[in-house]
Amino acid sequence: MIQYLTNNHEIVWQALQEHLYLALLPILFGFAISLPLGYLAVRFSWLYHPLINTFGVLYSIPSLALFVFLPVILGTKVLSPVNVVVALTVYTVALLARTVADGLRSVDPVVVQAATAMGYRRTRRLIDVELPIALPVVLAGLRVATVSNISLVSVGSLIGIGGLGQLFTRGFQLFYLEPILVGIILSVVLAAIADLIIVLVQRAVTPWTRAA
């Protein structure tokens, strides 16, 4: 395996970068979309259940199906990485919008009222009070979304889009175990590191959750 790595480090490195990019870009987009959606689902409570149900349905679409059908809907090329980014953004939103909504709903209404009574206006209250208190729940959702995206990128490789999954397909084509092993190990390590980073960030930004 070491042998394989030294001989193919450029290919592996390239695949790793693509993998990271394809997994994390949707996290950024998804997060940016989920924040307002989750907020709206709490602000207008009649929206909560319709939104949650829609996201639930979206999340249950098999990823392979989504990768294959998106080009039809978007008019993109079948092998375009845009398909993976869009598909994973959909999954991220399906997961995170609900998490943001649940996080905001977890904020004690008494605390929100106290903030209002002290003279917070709505937007600043959201930024200074509600979102920070919702953060532990939101970050927990972010961990799930990140790890799940990293594993889903590999599915994209089945239809020929980049990432570490390419190593699997190469291995299968060549009846050659090493690239498969390297691909599996690297994607697991990648997921573990990403997860660890989020945990560390969470510890740094929510010290109060450990106070008791």
Next chain:
Amino acid sequence: MITFEDVVKVYPGGATAVDHLSLELPTGKITVLVGPSGCGKTTSLRMINRMVDPTSGRILIDGRDVTQQDAAQLRRGIGYVIQHAGLFPHRTVLDNVATVPVLLGKTRREARTAALGLLERVGLTADFAKRYPAQLGGGQQQRVGVARALAADPPIMLMDEPFSAVDPVVRAQLHAEFLRLQQDLGKTIAMVTHDIDEAIKLGDHVAVLRTGGRLAQFATPRELLAAPADDFVASFVGRDRGLRSLSFDSAAELPVRPVDGIELDDAGRPVGLPGVFTKDDSLRVVTDLVISSPGGVAVRVGPDGAADGLVSHHDLADYLASRRS
């Protein structure tokens, strides 16, 4: 001064929470709104800082209708304390207290320095500054809540059952500190409680509300005990109101008889008695002593602690009877 002018609040859904309430809360005094659960106390309080807007009628602060003022701006000038303190769990004690000054545009640094002084004022040492609310007991959280409400030095404080979530010992402590603080600060305070004893102890004035949000009586605690307006108020202040009203009467005029039959030490101080009273105590204290002391007498002492008079059951009964006529 806070003025309620014929205020009505009907919630959507039909419940009349406050029914034609007219009331004046004098500047610099504690006015307590008291009444059974659901009688519209919280609603009345929240109409002052526009957390709730009245259905009809007006609420004026120093002559200005609150509904004509920007709600957030208005609220920054009104301290607000609630039952479970409602502290921000994600902020340290110091930053909780610094909240309103920061909203008003002070730098975090300035606000924190001022907050530190306030913590001391409410009886918390600087050790608490860096803690989070979850690391505090109920009484401590309540103190932080009071400090947070005082931080921008608002002339008005609204307090909704501020002391009901703590145990009786802590509550008594908080009461005493609260009264001391108010003596220094002289805020215009509107406080809500369902506990008539608390109302009588803390209020300069007490507004008794009845279910349906109507004012039953507005009076000083003393008047309330001496002359309840109707049966509802009488039963709400309780059967022992006669005894409790003695808290407001000084023992200074109570005649005493010469000290006799009491064991004294060299300095003339009584020995082995559970309690004594002074001219500064209330008749309630004397009554308690007379009833609970073994010999049925209460001993009065002077400033030096030396016994200077005795009061018996009979003496006290005669005195109370004489005051009635």
